Structure formats: C-alpha cells, structure tokens
Amino acid sequence: MIEAIVEAIRLAVTKIPEDTFSAIRKAYAGEEDETARFNLGNIIKAIDLGFADRVPVCQDTGTVTFFVEAGVGSPFLGKLRDLLIEATRRATEEIPLRPNAVDVLTGRNSGDNTGEGIPIIHWEPVPGDRIRIAVLPKGGxxxxxxxxxxxxxxxxxxxxxxxxxxxxxxxxxxxxxxxxxxxxxxxxxxxxxxxxxxxxxxxxxxxxxxxxxxxxxxxxxxxxxxxxxxxxxxxxxxxxxxxxxxxxxxxxxxxxxxxxxxCWANRRAFIEIKPDGDVRVWN
Ligand code: SF4
Incomplete structure (x- = not known):
C-alpha cells in the first residue's frame, strides 16, 4: 500500500492531468503575443519532459497534501496516517521530491517532507468500507x-x-x-x-x-x-x-x-483502497 501511495505522488508530480494539459495547449494555440507563446511553449516542454522521463515537471514539488474520504468500515483506517507519512518519506527519496518541510522556529529542514502537521492530511469520515485519497502536492x-x-x-x-x-x-x-x-x-x-x-x-x-x-x-x-x-x-x-x-x-x-x-503545475492524483487491499491509482 505504501508503494501505491508513492506511485500516486509520483504520478501527481510527473504527469500533469490531461484536462489541464489540453487547456494549456489550447491557450498556446490561442495566444498571438510572442512572449506569451514562448512561455506557454516552455511550460508544454516541461510537461512533455516530465511525462517522458518520469521526472517532476517543476523543481518545487510542493507540500504533500492528502484529502482522505475515509470509509468508516475500512480495515486500513487505523494504519492510514502512518502509511501516508511513510509514503511521503519514501517518495521524497525515490522520486525524488524537493525537501520542503522546514521547522517554523529554527528554519531547519526535516529533509523528508514530513514534520509537525506535514504532510497535511484532511480527514472526512464517510459511510462504507472504501478509502479514497486525493493527493495534491502544492507549490509554494x-x-x-x-x-x-x-x-x-x-x-x-x-x-x-x-x-x-x-x-x-x-x-x-x-x-x-x-x-x-x-x-x-x-x-x-x-x-x-x-x-x-x-x-x-x-x-x-x-x-x-x-x-x-x-x-x-x-x-x-x-x-x-x-x-x-x-x-x-x-x-x-x-x-x-x-x-x-x-x-x-x-x-x-x-x-x-x-x-x-x-499554478500551471496543477498536480493531483487519486487512490482508492478497497477492503480486500486492492488499490487503484489514477489522475
Ligand atoms: S508556483 Fe508552481 S510552477 Fe511556480 S515554481 Fe512553484 S510549483 Fe513551480
């Protein structure tokens, strides 16, 4: 399950969703101003490269934020917080993500995108036995x-x-x-x-x-x-x-x-966890 969450974070930071990418391409086609076309052209190149090489589309990989619709009957609910934190640590090392979690008093970077209140996890209990998680790495x-x-x-x-x-x-x-x-x-x-x-x-x-x-x-x-x-x-x-x-x-x-x-780096991905442990990831 940790691997699936890491995969969702990877998907979010490397593949801009098609709805957003197609809106950017449409904007490029509609711009007449040379500078605007140059800037949108560079954004399109960054998105293409991120997808082709599975690398983040922007150097700021953001603050990892999860929105959890927590089916109250799911057998994984009790472990989920720890899984999300561990997946964030692994994603930071493996993808890699830029370490973006800094102590507010000392300014010291935790180095792994975790810390007090980070990653941000919003919980919403819902009926049923499935868990649905939205991953939103948010640029500073x-x-x-x-x-x-x-x-x-x-x-x-x-x-x-x-x-x-x-x-x-x-x-x-x-x-x-x-x-x-x-x-x-x-x-x-x-x-x-x-x-x-x-x-x-x-x-x-x-x-x-x-x-x-x-x-x-x-x-x-x-x-x-x-x-x-x-x-x-x-x-x-x-x-x-x-x-x-x-x-x-x-x-x-x-x-x-x-x-x-x-920003244009509109990163998001979704995870669904069924009660039998089957996991689906998409964006
Ligand atoms: S605002 Fe968005 S595109 Fe700009 S540097 Fe931050 S993450 Fe990257």
Missing amino acids: GSENCSALAMLTPAGGWEGVKRFVVEHVRACGGKPCPPVILGIGVGGGADYALLLAKKALLRKVGERNPDGRIAKIEEELLTEVNSTGIGPMGMGGKTTALDVKIEVAHRHPASFPVGLVVQ
Missing part, C-alpha cells in the same frame, strides 16, 4: 498568493468578484500563471479556505453543478483573463485556465471568501 509560489477575505454580506457576489480580480492583479506573475483559482465562499474563515483548496481537485473545464455558481465561475474566468497578466505574468490572454467555486451556508453577518491559487 502559488500558495503564497492564497488569501482570505471576510467581506460584508451587503457587497454580495459582486464583492467576491472584485476581491478575486484585484488580488489576482496584485499577485501578477508570482503564482506562475496560467493559474487555476480555487474559491470557497461561506462557512467560516477556516472552512472557506478548505473549500477553496478542495475545489482544485475538480477537472479543468468541469463546472460547479449548480448553474448559478457555474455562471459566476465563467464570468470570473473572463474577468481574470481580461487583466492581461498572461503566462508567467509577462502579458497575454491566458492568466487563468479555470476558476472553481465551492460554497457553504454562511453566518448572516459574515461573507467569508477563501482564495487558493494553483
């Missing part, structure tokens, strides 16, 4: 552009759009555009950001099933792309490949908006 440059806004309810969704577009504009090229924006609206401060990060697990091009939210996703995508920030922040039509919004009910006095920015 794009994570640094994540933000939380506690907006006033009177501002409504226009306020959400204004916050997102202004923030993306302020970040410019820092998150390595073209980006994918994960947005969580509602819940509380913590939950809005969690929803925003989980939103990144949806495929590029996959809209929120609620048509009203889907419409806002499309409007925001158009607005963000009209900023002209472009690939790697050097100008062009493609600042974002997609915008994903997830929502929760909110307190009447609060309008929390979490924004998690994902």
Whole structure:
C-alpha cells in the first residue's frame, strides 16, 4: 500500500492531468503575443519532459497534501496516517521530491517532507468500507498568493468578484500563471479556505453543478483573463485556465471568501483502497 501511495505522488508530480494539459495547449494555440507563446511553449516542454522521463515537471514539488474520504468500515483506517507519512518519506527519496518541510522556529529542514502537521492530511469520515485519497502536492509560489477575505454580506457576489480580480492583479506573475483559482465562499474563515483548496481537485473545464455558481465561475474566468497578466505574468490572454467555486451556508453577518491559487503545475492524483487491499491509482 505504501508503494501505491508513492506511485500516486509520483504520478501527481510527473504527469500533469490531461484536462489541464489540453487547456494549456489550447491557450498556446490561442495566444498571438510572442512572449506569451514562448512561455506557454516552455511550460508544454516541461510537461512533455516530465511525462517522458518520469521526472517532476517543476523543481518545487510542493507540500504533500492528502484529502482522505475515509470509509468508516475500512480495515486500513487505523494504519492510514502512518502509511501516508511513510509514503511521503519514501517518495521524497525515490522520486525524488524537493525537501520542503522546514521547522517554523529554527528554519531547519526535516529533509523528508514530513514534520509537525506535514504532510497535511484532511480527514472526512464517510459511510462504507472504501478509502479514497486525493493527493495534491502544492507549490509554494502559488500558495503564497492564497488569501482570505471576510467581506460584508451587503457587497454580495459582486464583492467576491472584485476581491478575486484585484488580488489576482496584485499577485501578477508570482503564482506562475496560467493559474487555476480555487474559491470557497461561506462557512467560516477556516472552512472557506478548505473549500477553496478542495475545489482544485475538480477537472479543468468541469463546472460547479449548480448553474448559478457555474455562471459566476465563467464570468470570473473572463474577468481574470481580461487583466492581461498572461503566462508567467509577462502579458497575454491566458492568466487563468479555470476558476472553481465551492460554497457553504454562511453566518448572516459574515461573507467569508477563501482564495487558493494553483499554478500551471496543477498536480493531483487519486487512490482508492478497497477492503480486500486492492488499490487503484489514477489522475
Ligand atoms: S508556483 Fe508552481 S510552477 Fe511556480 S515554481 Fe512553484 S510549483 Fe513551480
């Protein structure tokens, strides 16, 4: 099982999912600006090389983050935390991953991508006996552009759009555009950001099933792309490949908006563990 988890991490960091890659190729075909085409061309080369040589598509292999849907009847539940931590250690050595876990007081790097609270594991107990895990290795440059806004309810969704577009504009090229924006609206401060990060697990091009939210996703995508920030922040039509919004009910006095920015290296993979130990890995 540890090998399967290592394989999922390897898949995530070396093979950009087809939905994202095809959106990048489409952006390349649609850009007229020479610099934008040059930058997208380099991104396409990095993705091709990562896939062909099974090497990470970017030197920053991110913070390993797991979202676990934990079937409460699974016989592997009790061991899973240790398995995920051990798999992260092995992945760091074998793939290899860049060691990205640093002590907040001493600055000392643990050397194996594990440490206090790292890898990040989000748990959600669900009925049944299967475990489904999403692996999201999250790059630091794009994570640094994540933000939380506690907006006033009177501002409504226009306020959400204004916050997102202004923030993306302020970040410019820092998150390595073209980006994918994960947005969580509602819940509380913590939950809005969690929803925003989980939103990144949806495929590029996959809209929120609620048509009203889907419409806002499309409007925001158009607005963000009209900023002209472009690939790697050097100008062009493609600042974002997609915008994903997830929502929760909110307190009447609060309008929390979490924004998690994902770079072009939109890495993700999934693992399913059946109760008989059969494991499937894909992205
Ligand atoms: S933001 Fe993404 S593409 Fe840029 S250096 Fe970090 S991981 Fe790599």
